Amino acid sequence: MRSLTILALLLGAAPAAAAPLDPTMINRIADQAMNHGEVVDTAAYLTDRIGPRLTNSPAMRAAESWTQQRFRDWGLSNVRTEGFEFGRGWSIDSSSVRMIAPRPLALRAIPIAWTPATDGVLSAPIVVAPIKREADFADWRGKLAGKIVLVSYPAPPKDATDPAFTRLSDADIARLDVYRQPVTDDEAGDGWFRALSFAKKLDAFLKSEGALAWARMSSRNGGLLHGNGYLHRAADTPALPAVEIAAEDYRRLARLAKAGEVRLEIDSRVRFDDSDSKGYNILADLPGSDAKAGYVMAGAHLDSWVAGDGAADNAAGSAVVMEAARILSALKVKPKRTIRFALWSGEEQGLYGSANYLERHLASRPANPDPAKAALSYDFKLDQYPLTRLPGYGELAGYFNIDNGSGKLRGLYAENNLAAVPMLREWLSPFASMGASTVVARPTGGTDHQFLSAIGLPAFQFIQDPLDYGSMVHHTNVDTFDHLRTEDLRQAAVVLASVLLSAANSDKPLPTMPLPTKPKLTDPFSYEDPDRLD
């Protein structure tokens, strides 16, 4: 209710009455980032030296230690972890997939995350059995024993008629400034639930049929690989080894299988680590002077997928958050509100780290009554009410997330928080010459501000230039440091540090949104499409 009042007040008061930041501080931040910056070194260490940081993997553990040490080296306070139940560690020692008939050929392939190792070299003929839903199982019953099952439809490549690398024009950004009406239906999260459930059912079906392993086709062309997999809980560990094969190689297998026997050798040397089933968020504070004023927070997820080095997703964002911390600490700022820096874990598998922060500090809601759903991610709580504020709810005065690749910051998504737009615009106004001054209403999802926005808090994500993130880099084996742009990382550190300091010093906190209660269905007259696969 309080947030509603503030919303009403602020809607009538633009520009917002936020205390402007000491302008010399902006220049000192820029000087620190541009002339004394470490963001490039930080990103290089996380990617080149530590490498991919799959949640709970040995490399992620190394990153958890190293990032805490950096925060401490830079003088941050209360550097700490917060753990949450996640599942098994998993890493790839080595792997190879070779076609051995009708001709020998090394294939580009990667084990799918959290699938088990082969027991030495697994050699078997393939069967191309496109299976997309449980109803497809019947078509393949009795045909898979002793086989490596290629479960993807070998779809032909689409014409890549868009540029791989882009930056946003002013017109592109202007098109983002659209209030999106929330869409609510009683099937929310069901697609994701069905996908997770299907992964388990597919493994069980293939195992029961006597299949030896399975393979899917990469969703991208050009030999790119991903290897994403979601069965990270010990109880869910699949029975069969599985690999993702490059699209070009997969399609060749499928064509050759039309003409005769095709045999593969799969040698998947992967390793589970059950020494600690918890994932850990890393938190570090720059203390505020007014204990009652709460805190503002910047966050990015430190975990990544395993095919590349997790550079654009999201060493870039992590390094920028860390650099903002370093800069503000080096400048010995004394903000009114505490500034908190968060490096999340378990983002890639379901925003587990930020969801844990939410449930630990911000708000509670009932579990999903379906025990199968209740055991999964916070997605399956989103339609559960009532939502109840925890004591920490009112302390979080603003959250800023970075997770749209490594392109420079172009502004902020206000995430439908209309009342926040004028304040955010004012804080970004010094950065027009850096291309970062736009605030757009539109909401975004799929990363760690999402659940925070969804409980009414002022939680935002930065707009970023796409670069080659969507076309080539996202979750692939070329998510490497060289696809970052060092000048973009420095720019982002300047903008983030300044926005954080503005938010921390602002006389008025950013407006919240109403605490959600169970919404009316957007379209109460709709029916579910029986062909829907999500």
Added chain:
Amino acid sequence: MRSLTILALLLGAAPAAAAPLDPTMINRIADQAMNHGEVVDTAAYLTDRIGPRLTNSPAMRAAESWTQQRFRDWGLSNVRTEGFEFGRGWSIDSSSVRMIAPRPLALRAIPIAWTPATDGVLSAPIVVAPIKREADFADWRGKLAGKIVLVSYPAPPKDATDPAFTRLSDADIARLDVYRQPVTDDEAGDGWFRALSFAKKLDAFLKSEGALAWARMSSRNGGLLHGNGYLHRAADTPALPAVEIAAEDYRRLARLAKAGEVRLEIDSRVRFDDSDSKGYNILADLPGSDAKAGYVMAGAHLDSWVAGDGAADNAAGSAVVMEAARILSALKVKPKRTIRFALWSGEEQGLYGSANYLERHLASRPANPDPAKAALSYDFKLDQYPLTRLPGYGELAGYFNIDNGSGKLRGLYAENNLAAVPMLREWLSPFASMGASTVVARPTGGTDHQFLSAIGLPAFQFIQDPLDYGSMVHHTNVDTFDHLRTEDLRQAAVVLASVLLSAANSDKPLPTMPLPTKPKLTDPFSYEDPDRLD
């Protein structure tokens, strides 16, 4: 002189007085290609089943046998090979390159063609020593012993702002219709000669310094690999194993080497085959009714590089040439002139196959007086005069080459043969609805019509839609069947078969160009740029 006369006559006579092809034959050709076509099967067999066809490799030998058998199956006459001295066979059994320090990581890499195998697993630290020219050797003397030398400058990636996949618009094609004045200088071919010489000098230098192997960076991003190498003669076989490393991986190595020791393991299991040093062109004829009328010819190179399956370069062109042969044979055409089908070998290393055809049948000229150059490709004869016609010169009434990827045919490059333009336009006129009716003056190079055009013969190349050939496929490990477009292959077969039949039946032969004599230098006042590297 005869050709000059014809040129003058034809320039004054447009449209050319060529006998139109029986129009029903065009429809029968289209029916054969579209409703009974085998071009897709042919391309699939060459790529999926046989795979990469490096000149003189075991797979190329298989392709030489299989293509001859297909020509025979289809009823072609005088199916034969013509051999030429080339060098060693070379193929990859398997290879792996792993970083073992500072962290273990499988790298994407490929042995460079015609480099020797490692003796088991070669393990050594790297040194990043960008070497581009002989003058750079001095900088690295005494620093390379026991090392794997990374010889490329780790250039950062460029923004990929152009679409990867394109088709030509009418405006694009119109821009190609430009007569290009020939450029003649006394340095012709010198860049290529320096590059080949430098490859040998680099190997000798690294060997003499005690380096163990070397690596270069892929020229493309996205993990794409090529592996091109040119030291295929037995006497030139390098001393050191060498690999090409994916750009992302190479740059990572170079960054890590700034901070400490980086070690690699290279296991390059490659194999030489010295059972036959000759490359072989495949020739097949559809006999003409008039023995004095000579022949027309279509050609494409059957050989490929080894990283992919040689699909767009040039199983596509080979399959289209073969399909035109099949169609015309199936239709039992009785052309006035013989129609010859040529599948060249040794194209990728220096147009060796088509150059051999030229020297065997068409024209002779003195050897390059420099013995080192004389031993290399026909490029180093191009500035040697006088050029003397062989008896077969006058028999070749037209040559049509396909080697611009797998995109559909959009017309013909007249290769500066102005007089041929009207005849070619007439022959293409039925194919406007297929997008293939344009004739442009502009010359093209780099493939097997080049030397034929250069001795004055009417030798042309087809314009083709680029698709993703230049951006992603050319010489890479994704030059695979799925990057072809089957509908484009069928279209090309129709157009090629029809043009060949028109040329074979034409009352008048295509005009030749004057037999070249030593040209005046285009710019007699120029000096050589001392920074020139070619």
